[in-house]
Amino acid sequence: MQLKGLQGGLYRPLSPEQIETIHDAALTILEQTGMGYENGLEATVEMLEDHGAEVDHKSRRIKFPRHIIEQAIVKAPSQVILCGRQPEHDLDLREDKVHLGTGGAAIKIIDLETKELRATTLEDLYEVSRVVDQLANIHFLVRPCIPTDLKKEDYDINMFYACLKATQKHVMSGVNDEEGLRRVIDLAAMIAGGKDKLAERPFISFITSIAISPLKLCTQSTLIMQEANRNRIPVAISSAPMAGSTSPVTMAGTLAQLHAEELAGIAICQLTTPGAPVLYGGIPGLVNLASMGYAGGPVEFGMMNAAAHQLADHINIPNYNSAGLADSKEPDAQAAWEKSLTLILAAMAGSNYIHHSAGMLESMLTIAHEQFVMDDEIIGNCCRVLKGIEVDAEHLALEVIESVGPGGNYMSSPHTMAHMRREYFQGNGVTNRKSRDRWEKDGGLDAREKAREIAKKLIANRETAYIDPDTDRAIRDKYTIHLKEEK
Amino acid sequence: MTTFNKISQAIVDSDPGQAISLVETAMGNDTPAVDILNKGLLAGMEIVGEKMESEEMFIPEVLMSANAMSQCVDVLKPHLSEEDTGQTKKVVIGTVQGDLHDIGKNLVSMLMESAGMEIYDLGVDVPPDAFVEKISEIKPEIVGISALLTTTMPAMQQTVEAISEAGLREQVKIMVGGAPVTQGFCDEIGADVFAPDANAAAKMAKAL
Structure with missing residues (x-):
């Protein structure tokens, strides 16, 4: 059953009038309040000024008259194709077509053998990426964890290398700086067989978190985004305000601010390189009001991310958002309902690129192998809903x-x-519908234990070399690659 | 309910108007300022701390309580001697280099302030040298280092190292915190205290 790229648009939390109201409010925010900026962004600010933005250099504030935003955003393509290494893994992002995959920058993993919590390593990144490669309902790989065993300077190239070696699905990640971006593009070009071939079929893309909510441009991320734009590599412009701390506590207020941040980001992107492939990356989130920590599990998270897709669709740009985060610490019942509810809402809305949808626990801090397996099952079920009931x-x-x-x-x-x-949806084997008697005879494994068993099997499967030996050698000669060579 | 209990309650209720009016009435009745501070205001903040920990109170309410507390302290201040307040602890605090997130750090500052400490906030994206410089200048008892991003955690280690290299390590207690920070990480980089949340940070700083 092909469950990738199915049509959503079945759940629309905002009415057309409400979408108009929020869109208009966002334009008002950009016109009246504007965006702040910091040192190092002078060239970008100058570019905006040339296009008619009003800049107060003293208070470092950019105000955007409506027409600048309106004229810039129409240049953004309404369709972005994120390629896999093989066309069967291509993601056609447009309209209400739904794709789901991993996300995050977790730093902890629940060890598959010992179940103990420990820091994530490069080896973990490679291993969970191999698991993702083999799980049919996870459509793409956003680097799910940080290799905390490496020096920061080695992060970018090694993260992308580990992901690209482990999977033939599309790979997306953030990078630390422009140098990291250039090196990663070079790495991907080596694998593609040239920069042109990479631009033709971009099997990597970048997350650039250019907005620091509320309403401030991050210098480093903005520069990275612009560099990616010039290279025609797709970017997701991420902005992730939290209702109650970095955006208004109300959902409408959060969506309006988020939409303003996205509009500003997309405008900068399109003024840098008209027609550059971009994803509307609004991820409306919440805080745990008792701690101000991130909350990704509430049902309102699903509602707001569904609404974010509607806002992106309103300006005809494919979107990147989140669902399937859990605030639960363990792969337990709470995690299951948090994930199921937010995923089904975001998927039914028609979100084009839902990341964070597999493997994550503890508000994005932790991953677990078995969670990827269980989430593959949840995602598959959500996609099955989109397929609908055929009546002929x-x-x-x-x-x-x-x-x-x-x-x-x-x-x-x-x-x-x-x-x-x-x-009917055929799962990966983690869902058990046997009789109690039969189930007991099979060891009486609960879902988590069954998922651990499946994950172990997937890891034990023969590794597929997604980077051919000659290219691999050339990459290792050029860059410091920490992932062990095959034995 | 005694006057002190009423003042405590006004703090717990996050009601600055009521708290100030009660404090002023008590002052008019010749209640010693130091008693109003300790038995009324600080006792109230203690309850706030407990309610924060049990998640009965939300952070915006806690902030309003802290705000009520500090307004009342302003009223009391002219009537308090140094003996009354004891020696004020100084804290230098900031978000590490490369990290621009400051909500948690600000929260810690506010709660430490309402617990009677003197805060020197260096802001965000603070290079190790800036911490060192401020420590030399202020000579604080405590240095608070915050990070939100998993990618900026290494900068915490660099900051601790810079403080050691400057020969200031023995003079200060280093407290670390932020969403990805753990006790294990704190031990690993040689910091002194890991604060899992803002209330704990204020409590631990007070106890240091």
Whole structure:
């Protein structure tokens, strides 16, 4: 069952009037309050000034008259294709087409063998990425954890290397600086067989968190974004305000501010390189009001991320958002409901690129192998919902009903044989529907234990060399790669 | 309810108007300022701390309580001697280099301030040298270092190292905190105290 790129648009928390109101409010915010900036962004600010933005250099504030934003954002493409290494893994981001994958920058992992919490390493990044590669319902890989065993200078190149070696799905990540970006583009070009080939089929893309909410441009991320724009590598312009601390406590206020931050970011991107591929990266979040810590598990997180897709769709730009985060510390029942609820809402909305949707626990701080397996199952179920119920002659099965007749059964009808595996979601084996007796005989494993078992099997599978040996050698000659060479 | 209890309650209720009016009435009745401070205001903040820990109170309410507390202290100040308040602890605090997030750090500053400490806030993206410079100048008892991003945590280590290299390590207690920071990380980089949340930070600083 192909469950990638299905059509959402089934859940729309905002009415068309509400979308208009929020869009207009965002333009007002940019016109009246504007965006702040810091040192090092002079060239960008000058560019904006040339296009008619009003800049107060003393208070470092950029105010955007409406027409600048409106003229800039229409240049952004309404379709962005993020490629896999093979076309079957391409993601066609447009309209209400839904894709889900991993996300995050976790620093802790629940060890697969000991179940103890420990710091994530480069080896972990490679291993969980291999698990993701083999889980059919996870459509892309955003680097899920930080290799805390490396020096910061070695992060960028090694993170991308580990991901690209582990999977043929699309790989996205942030980088630390422009130098890191250039090196990563070079690495990907070596794998693609040239910079042109990479630009033709960009199987990597970047997250640039250019907005520090509320309403401030991050110098480093803005420069990274502009460099990526010039290289025609797709970027997700991320902005992640938290309702109650870095945005108004109300959902509407958070969405308005978030939309303003996105509009400013997209405008800068399109003024830098008109037509540059960009994703609207608004991730409206919440705080735990009792601690001011991040909260990604509340149902309102799902509602607001659904709304963020609507706002992106309103300006005809594909979006990147989040769902499937959990605030639970362990792969437990709380994690399951937090993930299921936010994922189904974001997916039914039609979000184009939902990251953070697999593997994450503890408000993005922790990952677990078994969580990726369980989340693959949740994602698959969500996508199945999008597929809907087909009603045509074949699916109505009137002839079959007639031939079986009253009192018969459908178990051995060819129609059953033809449809049974396609009509219903077939999971990865983690969901158990056996009788209690049978289940006990099989070891009585609960979902988490079953998922651990599946993860171990996936890891034990033969490694696929997604980087050929010659290229691998050339990369290792040029850069300090810390991931062990194959034995 | 005694006057002190009422003042405590006004602090817990995050009601600056009520708190100030009660403090002023008490002053008019010749209640010693030091008693109003200790038995009324600080006792109230202690309850606030407990309610914060049990998640009965939300942070915006806690901030309003801290604000009520500091307004009342302003009223009392002219009537308090140095003996009354004891020696004030000095804290230098900042978010590490490369990190621009300051909500948690600001929260810690506010709670430490309302617990009677003197705060020198260096802001965000603070280079190790800036910490060193301020420590030499102010000679604080405590240095608070904050990071939110997992990618800026290494800068915490560099900051601790810079303080050691400047020969200031023995003079200060270094407290670390921020969403990704753990006790293990604190031990690893040779800091003294790990504060898991803002209330704990204020409490621990007071106890140091």
